[in-house]
Amino acid sequence: MTKITVLGASGQIAQLAEKLFLKDNNNELVLFLRHPQKLNQSELDKRREKIIVGDASKLAELLPAIQGADIVYANLAGSNIEDQAKTVVKAMDEAGVKRLIWISSLGVYDEVPGKFGEWNKNILGSYLTTYRAAADQVTTSNLDYTIIRPAWLTNKDEVDYEMTKGANTPFKGTEVSRLSVASYVNDLVENPSKDIQANVGLNKPNTDGDKPAWY
Numbered sequence: 001m002t003k004i005t006v007l008g009a010s011g012q013i014a015q016l017a018e019k020l021f022l023k024d025n026n027n028e029l030v031l032f033l034r035h036p037q038k039l040n041q042s043e044l045d046k047r048r049e050k051i052i053v054g055d056a057s058k059l060a061e062l063l064p065a066i067q068g069a070d071i072v073y074a075n076l077a078g079s080n081i082e083d084q085a086k087t088v089v090k091a092m093d094e095a096g097v098k099r100l101i102w103i104s105s106l107g108v109y110d111e112v113p114g115k116f117g118e119w120n121k122n123i124l125g126s127y128l129t130t131y132r133a134a135a136d137q138v139t140t141s142n143l144d145y146t147i148i149r150p151a152w153l154t155n156k157d158e159v160d161y162e163m164t165k166g167a168n169t170p171f172k173g174t175e176v177s178r179l180s181v182a183s184y185v186n187d188l189v190e191n192p193s194k195d196i197q198a199n200v201g202l203n204k205p206n207t208d209g210d211k212p213a214w215y
């Protein structure tokens with residue numbers, strides 16, 4: 001059995017990823033979230049999915065969800081995401097859990113080139129500073145992490161992505177589907193020794209432009 005703890009389990013990418021995880025009968029999920037009513041309870045597989053309600057910035061609430069996990073997948077958000085990252089790292093250290101998949105954002109390393117990079121900075125503003133501070137908590141930890149920096153997210157029903165590896169590698173493209181991100185997360189869950197200490201940009205190929213197509 002592989003025990004996967006999902007933080008922010010009612011998040012949009014997280015819910016897509018959970019469906020993929022459950023396709024493997026060897027996976028068991030701990031769904032950590034603040035608002036369980038956001039999950040469709042009738043769709044839960046009660047034998048393999050366990051809900052723990054809590055706030056990721058509170059160590060005492062988080063720790064029981066992390067203890068015994070093989071992999072932690074953090075799909076968190078919010079202006080206190082740095083505090084959440086600090087708490088996740090601390091909880092994992094205390095519980096002796098090493099493998100972390102952390103969803104961040106394009107642009108946190110000022111790695112998006114050209115006009116799109118400028119547009120992205122203008123639109124996202126302090127979100128980028130906050131998300132960078134959270135990513136720093138992860139990259140300076142002793143954990144086996146993979147940081148994922150998706151492009152602008154779409155709900156297209158497609159898995160179509162390429163990667164730019166390394167915080168200083170120029171980002172490519174403008175968009176990527178949430179299902180693509182979930183699919184890459186599932187790939188890491190299936191191959192946990194893949195992309196350790198990697199910092200990965202994800203984008204849909206051939207979507208370069210000055211801004212995402214729908215703006």
Ligand SMILES: NC(=O)c1ccc[n+]([C@@H]2O[C@H](COP(=O)([O-])OP(=O)(O)OC[C@H]3O[C@@H](n4cnc5c(N)ncnc54)[C@H](OP(=O)(O)O)[C@@H]3O)[C@@H](O)[C@H]2O)c1
Binds near residue numbers: 010106
């Ligand atoms: N939109 C874009 O184009 C874009 C591009 C790149 C990266 N991103 C980032 O990618 C990440 C994932 O995207 P998504 O679409 O899956 O986001 P999402 O649906 O907003 O999911 C984020 C989850 O984090 C949970 N959360 C926030 N604070 C928490 C806390 N203190 N404790 C526990 N859970 C908490 C939220 O739960 P609640 O229901 O309790 O609030 C929510 O379910 C986000 O951080 C997003 O900012 C977005």
